[in-house]
Amino acid sequence: MINRFALKIVAVAALSLSVCSFAQSVNGAGASFPNDIYTKWTSDYYKETGIKINYVSVGSGAGLNQIDAKTIDFGATDMPRTDEDLAKKGQLQFPTVIGGVVPVINLAGVAPGQLRLTGELLANIYLGKIGKWNDPAIKALNPNVNLPDAEITSIRRSDGSGTSFLFTDYLSKVSPEWKEKVGANTAVNWPNIANAAAGKGNDGVAKYINSLPNSIGYVEYVYVKKNKMNFASLKNAAGNFVEPTEAAFKSAASGANWAKTFYQILTNQTEKDAWPITGATFIVMYKSQDKPEVATQVLKFFDWAYRTGDKSADALDFVVMPPAVKEEIRQAWGQIKDTSGKTISYK
Numbered sequence: 001m002i003n004r005f006a007l008k009i010v011a012v013a014a015l016s017l018s019v020c021s022f023a024q025s026v027n028g029a030g031a032s033f034p035n036d037i038y039t040k041w042t043s044d045y046y047k048e049t050g051i052k053i054n055y056v057s058v059g060s061g062a063g064l065n066q067i068d069a070k071t072i073d074f075g076a077t078d079m080p081r082t083d084e085d086l087a088k089k090g091q092l093q094f095p096t097v098i099g100g101v102v103p104v105i106n107l108a109g110v111a112p113g114q115l116r117l118t119g120e121l122l123a124n125i126y127l128g129k130i131g132k133w134n135d136p137a138i139k140a141l142n143p144n145v146n147l148p149d150a151e152i153t154s155i156r157r158s159d160g161s162g163t164s165f166l167f168t169d170y171l172s173k174v175s176p177e178w179k180e181k182v183g184a185n186t187a188v189n190w191p192n193i194a195n196a197a198a199g200k201g202n203d204g205v206a207k208y209i210n211s212l213p214n215s216i217g218y219v220e221y222v223y224v225k226k227n228k229m230n231f232a233s234l235k236n237a238a239g240n241f242v243e244p245t246e247a248a249f250k251s252a253a254s255g256a257n258w259a260k261t262f263y264q265i266l267t268n269q270t271e272k273d274a275w276p277i278t279g280a281t282f283i284v285m286y287k288s289q290d291k292p293e294v295a296t297q298v299l300k301f302f303d304w305a306y307r308t309g310d311k312s313a314d315a316l317d318f319v320v321m322p323p324a325v326k327e328e329i330r331q332a333w334g335q336i337k338d339t340s341g342k343t344i345s346y347k
Contacts, residue, residue, distance in 0.1 A: 025052055026052070026294055026301065028053070029055065029057075030058060030060055030067075030075045031057070031078045032057040032163065033060075033078045033099060033162050034099070035202075037222075037312060038057075040312045040316070041053075041301075042054075042301075045305075049304075051301070059159040059201065060077035060161055060163075061186040062159065064160075067285070070286070073285075076281065076282070076284070077281070078163060078165060079185070080093060080262065080263045080264065081284065090288060092286075092333075093284045094282065096281055096283060096321070097280070097281060097321070098250075098252075098253045098280045098281075098321075099278070100221045100244045100248070100279075101277040101279065102221050102224050102231045103117060111230075113231060114233075115142060116234075117138075117234055119170060119234070119235070120174055121141070123174065125152055125216060126156070126171070126193075127175075127178065127193075133147045133214060134147040150213075151214065153197065153212050153215040153216070154195065154196045154216055155196070155209055155218075156196070156217065160186040162279070162281065164186055164218075172184045174268060199217070202219045202222075203223065205217045206219050222316050237269060237274070237276065238272040243275075246319060247273065248274060248278075249275055249318075249319045250319050251273040252274035252278035253278060254271055255270075256280075258321075262282070266280060286336075287335050288337060288338075292338035292339075292342075295338075295344045296344055299344060
């Protein structure tokens with residue numbers, strides 16, 4: 001009798017632990033663009049609360065597919081969904097941080113930022129119209145740079161990527177030919193050129209660039225810093241050559257009207273110091289939640305990140321959302337409800 005009772009206690013305790021674990025285990029996936037800050041935030045949050053937020057960097061395309069399939073609790077993407085698309089899917093999105101996508105190069109004897117490029121030159125390289133580093137169009141823009149008579153190897157993403165979306169969106173805005181032939185998306189039909197390769201994730205592209213002399217690619221700025229990568233400066237819409245910095249990302253984001261809609265694309269902005277390939281990264285959730293206790297944990301985590309995570313984001317050269325925008329985001333969370341229509345509480 002005692003053994004049966006003891007077994008029953010153990011079973012009830014195990015069930016309680018299972019329920020507790022389920023309620024405090026949250027799963028998200030998507031963009032690699034914000035992976036470093038999400039890794040930092042989730043680690044710090046776990047240390048402070050004991051609640052585990054799992055985030056897997058699989059690319060924006062996969063993150064959107066997984067949230068659509070409801071296999072994760074939140075998706076992450078650098079390509080924002082339109083308000084119309086969100087309404088059809090019954091979803092809500094909100095921005096977390098802002099950063100920049102940077103053309104990176106492996107050119108011996110060229111200092112970071114020394115090589116100057118325009119959006120049109122970038123497009124022509126990836127279109128295969130410019131194949132050598134000493135092409136007259138590149139030399140004309142860089143008369144004092146020792147450019148090799150070498151083939152350019154262009155590196156792109158192999159996975160569906162918000163970083164690719166920002167890069168191709170920018171190229172579509174500055175090159176009519178790119179817009180017509182390739183367009184902008186997380187995954188596009190890249191031009192079939194001889195010297196090209198594809199890497200998975202920002203890390204994959206970074207590894208290719210660092211190992212292949214005379215190559216060019218694009219990664220999020222955090223990966224430039226942590227991999228000590230060389231980069232090109234870019235001519236922005238105002239006609240100024242700029243380098244990627246937090247100040248340049250802030251300049252590009254300064255004209256965003258977040259109060260109107262969270263659907264904001266920040267590439268090729270006209271501010272004089274703006275970095276041309278700037279973008280926000282977003283979280284996507286369903287408005288109707290059949291696991292309200294998990295949705296509560298998601299919102300608690302991002303509320304915590306908005307309150308305490310700015311210093312960590314600053315250290316990684318992300319631009320944090322202004323206080324007024326954070327409050328607009330919290331107000332938007334009021335649309336997230338359980339299946340009975342009760343608003344999910346995060347406080």
